[in-house]
Amino acid sequence: xxEVHAARRSRLREGRAAAGRSAVLVSRPANLRYLTGSAxxxxxxxxxxxxxxxxxxxxxxGDPVEGRIGEDLRVQTLDDTxxxxxxxxxxxxxxxxxxxxxxxxxxxxVARHRAIGSAAPRLRLTDLGFAVExxxxxxxxEEIACLRIAAEIxxxxxGELLESILVGRTERHLALELERxxxxxxxxxxxxxxxxxxxxxxxxxxxxxxDRRVEEGDFxxxxxxxxxxxxxxxxxxxxxxxxxPASWQVDLYDLVFAAQRAxxxxxxxxxxxxxxxxxxxxxxxxxxxxxxxxxxxGHGVGLEIGEDPQLSxxxxxxxxxxxxxxxxxxxxxxxxxxxxIDDTLVVRSEADGGPELLTITTKExxxx
Amino acid sequence: xxEVHAARRSRLREGRAAAGRSAVLVSRPANLRYLTGSAxxxxxxxxxxxxxxxxxxxxxxGDPVEGRIGEDLRVQTLDDTxxxxxxxxxxxxxxxxxxxxxxxxxxxxVARHRAIGSAAPRLRLTDLGFAVExxxxxxxxEEIACLRIAAEIxxxxxGELLESILVGRTERHLALELERxxxxxxxxxxxxxxxxxxxxxxxxxxxxxxDRRVEEGDFxxxxxxxxxxxxxxxxxxxxxxxxxPASWQVDLYDLVFAAQRAxxxxxxxxxxxxxxxxxxxxxxxxxxxxxxxxxxxGHGVGLEIGEDPQLSxxxxxxxxxxxxxxxxxxxxxxxxxxxxIDDTLVVRSEADGGPELLTITTKExxxx
Numbered sequence: 182x183x184e185v186h187a188a189r190r191s192r193l194r195e196g197r198a199a200a201g202r203s204a205v206l207v208s209r210p211a212n213l214r215y216l217t218g219s220a221x222x223x224x225x226x227x228x229x230x231x232x233x234x235x236x237x238x239x240x241x242x243g244d245p246v247e248g249r250i251g252e253d254l255r256v257q258t259l260d261d262t263x264x265x266x267x268x269x270x271x272x273x274x275x276x277x278x279x280x281x282x283x284x285x286x287x288x289x290x291v292a293r294h295r296a297i298g299s300a301a302p303r304l305r306l307t308d309l310g311f312a313v314e315x316x317x318x319x320x321x322x323e324e325i326a327c328l329r330i331a332a333e334i335x336x337x338x339x340g341e342l343l344e345s346i347l348v349g350r351t352e353r354h355l356a357l358e359l360e361r362x363x364x365x366x367x368x369x370x371x372x373x374x375x376x377x378x379x380x381x382x383x384x385x386x387x388x389x390x391x392d393r394r395v396e397e398g399d400f401x402x403x404x405x406x407x408x409x410x411x412x413x414x415x416x417x418x419x420x421x422x423x424x425x426p427a428s429w430q431v432d433l434y435d436l437v438f439a440a441q442r443a444x445x446x447x448x449x450x451x452x453x454x455x456x457x458x459x460x461x462x463x464x465x466x467x468x469x470x471x472x473x474x475x476x477x478x479g480h481g482v483g484l485e486i487g488e489d490p491q492l493s494x495x496x497x498x499x500x501x502x503x504x505x506x507x508x509x510x511x512x513x514x515x516x517x518x519x520x521x522i523d524d525t526l527v528v529r530s531e532a533d534g535g536p537e538l539l540t541i542t543t544k545e546x547x548x549x
Numbered sequence: 550x551x552e553v554h555a556a557r558r559s560r561l562r563e564g565r566a567a568a569g570r571s572a573v574l575v576s577r578p579a580n581l582r583y584l585t586g587s588a589x590x591x592x593x594x595x596x597x598x599x600x601x602x603x604x605x606x607x608x609x610x611g612d613p614v615e616g617r618i619g620e621d622l623r624v625q626t627l628d629d630t631x632x633x634x635x636x637x638x639x640x641x642x643x644x645x646x647x648x649x650x651x652x653x654x655x656x657x658x659v660a661r662h663r664a665i666g667s668a669a670p671r672l673r674l675t676d677l678g679f680a681v682e683x684x685x686x687x688x689x690x691e692e693i694a695c696l697r698i699a700a701e702i703x704x705x706x707x708g709e710l711l712e713s714i715l716v717g718r719t720e721r722h723l724a725l726e727l728e729r730x731x732x733x734x735x736x737x738x739x740x741x742x743x744x745x746x747x748x749x750x751x752x753x754x755x756x757x758x759x760d761r762r763v764e765e766g767d768f769x770x771x772x773x774x775x776x777x778x779x780x781x782x783x784x785x786x787x788x789x790x791x792x793x794p795a796s797w798q799v800d801l802y803d804l805v806f807a808a809q810r811a812x813x814x815x816x817x818x819x820x821x822x823x824x825x826x827x828x829x830x831x832x833x834x835x836x837x838x839x840x841x842x843x844x845x846x847g848h849g850v851g852l853e854i855g856e857d858p859q860l861s862x863x864x865x866x867x868x869x870x871x872x873x874x875x876x877x878x879x880x881x882x883x884x885x886x887x888x889x890i891d892d893t894l895v896v897r898s899e900a901d902g903g904p905e906l907l908t909i910t911t912k913e914x915x916x917x
Contacts, residue, residue, distance in 0.1 A: 284659075291654035291662045292676075308660075353732050361725045 183251025185323065186218050190233055190253070193316060197283070204229045204279035205309055206270055206297075209288040211484040212313040214411055217254060227270040231277045236266035267293060271301035283309035317483060318490070319503045324483065325527055327412035328505055331372065332525055332539035334407035335416040338362035339542055347549055348397060348422060352377040352390035355403070363407045372406030372413030373486045383419060384511050384519020386475050397423040400430060400518040401549070402511075406486065406525075413486045415507045416540040417523025420547045429517075434546045437512055437520040440464040441544075444478060444492070444508035448528050448536040454496035461510045462494070470512045473519075479508045482525055504528045505539070551619025553691065554586050558601055558621070561684060565651070572597045572647035573677055574638055574665075577656040579852040580681035582779055585622060595638040599645045604634035635661060639669035651677035685851060686858070687871045692851065693895055695780035696873055699740065700893055700907035702775035703784040706730035707910055715917055716765060716790060720745040720758035723771070731775045740774030740781030741854045751787060752879050752887020754843050765791040768798060768886040769917070770879075774854065774893075781854045783875045784908040785891025788915045797885075802914045805880055805888040808832040809912075812846060812860070812876035816896050816904040822864035829878045830862070838880045841887075847876045850893055872896045873907070 193216065197203065205228040207213055213220040217235050224237040234255045249255055259266055267289075274282050282301065284294065286308045298306055320328070338359050347355070356375040363371055378388040383400035395401060404417035419437075421430055444461035461478040465471055479492035482505050490498060492506065500506070506528065511521030522544060527537040561584065565571065573596040575581055581588040585603050592605040602623045617623055627634055635657075642650050650669070652662065654676045666674055688696070706727050715723070724743040731739055746756040751768035763769060772785035787805075789798055812829035829846040833839055847860035850873050858866060860874065868874070874896065879889030890912060895905040 286659035286663075287661075289659055291652075291657055291659055293655075294659045295654075354729075357725075357729045357732060361722075361729070364721050364725060 183218070183254070185321075186216055187251055187253045189316065190216050190228060193312060194228060196312060196316070201281070202230055202279055203281045203283055203307070204274035204277070204304075205283045206267060206274070207285060207309070207313060208267060209285050209313070211488070212285070212317070214484055215313060215317055217250060219250070223266055225267045225270050227274055229274050229277050230279050234270065234273065236270045238264065238266055265293065265296065267297055268300040271297045271304060275301040275304050279304060281305040281307050283307045283312075285309050285313075287311065311489075314489060317488070318481065319501050320483060320505060320527075321503075324412060325503065325505065327410045328414055328482065328525065328527070329539055331368070331407040331409035331412050331414040332416065332541075334363055334366040334368045334409060335405055335414055336540060336542045337366045338407070339403065339405065339416060339418065342403075343420070343547070343549060347395045347401065349394055351392045351394050352379055352382070353392060355395070356390040359403070359405050363405065366407075368407035368409055369411070370408050372408045372415065375406075376402075376404040376417075378402045378518075379422075381516055381518050384513040384521050386511055386513070386521070395422055398427070399423075400520065402519070402521050404521065404523055406482075411484050413482055413484070414505075414525040414539060415482060415486060415509070415523055416525065416542060417509060417511075417521050418542055418544070419520040419522060420549050422549055424548060426546065426548055431546065433512060433514075434520050436465065436468050436470070437510055437522055438544060438546075440510045441508055441522040441524070444510065445524065445526060445536060445538070448500065448506065448508070448526060450500060450502040450528060450530050452500045454490045454492050454498050454500065455494055457500070457506075457508070458492045458494055458496065461492075461508065465510060465512060473512045473514070474510065478510050479506050481506050500528045502528055502530055502533070551586070551622070553689075554584055555619055555621045557684065558584050558596060561680060562596060564680065564684070569649075570598055570647055571649045571651055571675070572642035572645070572672075573651045574635060574642070575653060575677070575681060576635060577653050577681070579856070580653070580685070582852055583681060583685055585618060587618070591634055593635045593638050595642055597642050597645050598647050602638065602641065604638045606632065606634055633661065633664060635665055636668040639665045639672060643669040643672050647672060649673040649675050651675045651680075653677050653681075655679065679857075682857060685856070686849065687869050688851060688873060688895075689871075692780060693871065693873065695778045696782055696850065696893065696895070697907055699736070699775040699777035699780050699782040700784065700909075702731055702734040702736045702777060703740075703773055703782055704908060704910045705734045706775070707771065707773065707784060707786065710771075711788070711915070711917060715763045715769065717762050719760045719762050720747055720750070721760060723763070724758040724773075727771070727773050731773065734775075736775035736777055737779070738776050740776045740783065740850075744770075744772040744785075746770045746886075747790075749884055749886050752881040752889050754879055754881070754889070763790055766795070767791075768888065770887070770889050772889065772891055774850075779852050781850055781852070782873075782893040782907060783850060783854060783877070783891055784893065784910060785877060785879075785889050786910055786912070787888040787890060788917050790917055792916060794914065794916055799914065801880060801882075802888050804833065804836050804838070805878055805890055806912060806914075808878045809876055809890040809892070812878065813892065813894060813904060813906070816868065816874065816876070816894055818868055818870040818896060818898050820868045822858045822860050822866050822868065823862055825868070825874075825876070826860045826862055826864065829860075829876065833878060833880060841880045841882070842878065846878050847874050849874050868896045870896055870898055870901070 477493035513519035881887035
């Protein structure tokens with residue numbers, strides 16, 4: 182694995198070959214993990230003129246980490262506890278002859294940026310921008326394998342829940358049980374706080390579980406994901422509770438399902454992000470629910486949930502092969518509830534079989 | 550409750566009376582919650598020359614929030630989805646005649662700060678610093694009541710776990726069960742990721758649960774906390790598994806217990822933060838374990854876990870009455886395990902009965 186990370190650091194460096202004697206300081210945790218395989222709290226990575234160094238403050242376990250990760254990465258734990266590792270990294274960059282230091286201005290706070298400037302006054306501070314995030318967009322097969330396992334875990338956890346009795350249980354309890362099952366099946370933890378929404382709450386994006394209990398006739402919508410080795414998937418389904426759904430429930434479900442399918446079918450290398458969004462949105466628009474949609478109808482997943490690309494009306498750019506995304510339309514009717522359906526897929530060319538569906542739980546409207 | 554938050558905003562404004570026609574932009578979530586009672590994602594609070602406004606992007610439920618919280622706070626949800634509410638807030642501040650805008654430079658990123666400057670080029674941007682955090686240090690009785698309930702919930706969750714069979718269960722499962730019990734007893738969720746550490750892992754600060762199973766003869770250390778209405782407590786205990794602890798276990802436990810007691814007894818209004826730390830540290834130092842201690846031996850709690858004050862050798866400042874803190878020494882011996890004991894207390898004067906212990910689970914060395 183250390184080779185994979187060294188290769189990613191080389192690629193980042195090559196992309197900046199024009200930047201001269203410039204060192205790079207990476208601070209955003211997901212970017213650190215991508216480039217080194219680990220992201221201790223407050224750690225930073227220096228890609229220096231002379232060497233690559235991961236600077237950590239007190240590591241979580243309390244044991245000093247000192248040494249190397251692979252051949253090309255030195256690890257340095259700071260002795261002066263409480264100090265910001267970014268300052269030590271900037272000092273080393275200056276001492277190693279770097280003229281400038283490219284920083285993640287979208288992650289560093291104003292106060293921290295100023296402290297770095299003071300610690301190494303002769304370094305010119307520049308903006309690295311989203312260079313690492315850009316590099317993270319297209320996943321390698323090892324990353325996709327992790328996402329595939331994460332999705333399988335989420336499918337298993339949800340499948341088991343559906344076999345149990347749901348009526349009378351609270352949203353909070355169902356969410357906690359799902360998270361326990363994710364861990365049972367090998368997840369490092371949930372990918373994000375599990376959402377369970379019943380009755381009038383169903384279908385609301387990002388609903389946080391309450392003490393409301395599942396009742397006969399409810400819509401029940403669930404959104405969960407597993408974190409497997411840092412990689413996060415997303416799976417959302419909506420069910421009805423009781424023997425037979427009401428006709429408004431069937432109609433709303435069919436509509437959201439049709440919109441979600443249109444989004445999935447629009448996924449292809451070269452498809453514009455906004456075209457995928459439009460495929461979903463126009464179906465809901467024409468049924469009069471366009472204003473019920475959130476700002477995006479899907480997003481990238483990987484080391485972060487909700488990473489780029491964003492599938493939204495204002496998004497620029499086109500999809501590439503091996504980019505995993507979610508397609509997640511939802512309609513929530515205040516006071517009545519609603520429907521969300523959420524899959525994680527990997528964009529693949531038609532020759533490779535088209536979009537690869539990672540979350541395979543059925544999307545039939547189940548009456549539980 | 551709206552009156553409480555309005556009074557806090559007035560106090561913040563009074564503390565800045567010398568700042569002239571200056572508006573204030575609060576972005577740090579815990580500070581937002583303190584000043585408004587809620588903290589939707591990406592929201593910011595503007596204390597303007599004319600009025601106070603909470604700017605939100607899409608609220609979590611998907612329903613537009615528009616209106617007022619109490620008499621003195623207007624809520625504005627942005628229609629142009631995806632836009633940063635901080636930019637709208639800065640524009641309104643400029644339009645309302647503010648000459649400068651004080652920002653939280655320790656929270657805003659460099660990129661976001663620059664965008665605010667572009668959105669309102671005539672505003673002078675200044676640093677609010679830790680003004681809100683300072684105001685949050687001393688808690689009112691309503692806040693302490695929330696912490697007291699949070700501690701009671703953690704005590705109950707831990708007490709129930711101790712009645713169950715532990716041998717053979719994994720750290721992960723025990724941690725998940727504790728978190729479920731926290732919610733059962735009324736917590737909004739865990740205050741932080743629950744730590745369960747067995748055998749060689751026991752006593753390590755911030756240990757993340759693994760698949761290691763509890764064995765006879767193990768030390769078992771647990772650190773958990775409840776989040777109750779946003780307020781977070783911390784409770785840590787160490788146990789031995791089996792009928793009789795080894796003598797090294799008893800000795801280490803007694804030592805850490807003595808250090809923790811010394812810290813608790815040093816808590817008083819007017820006591821220097823570093824003196825409390827020293828009381829703990831010198832007992833472990835004299836036994837040769839000083840280098841096993843982390844950078845701090847306790848910290849403030851409230852809307853955040855680990856907020857100020859920090860009880861550490863380099864800390865400046867003195868304790869006040871009604872400041873809740875943890876006292877949490879630990880010693881971890883690599884390969885063998887260790888002991889951590891962690892209480893949440895509120896600093897009180899001797900006339901008021903001395904430090905108020907919120908986490909009342911026994912600190913006897915229990916053999917389970």
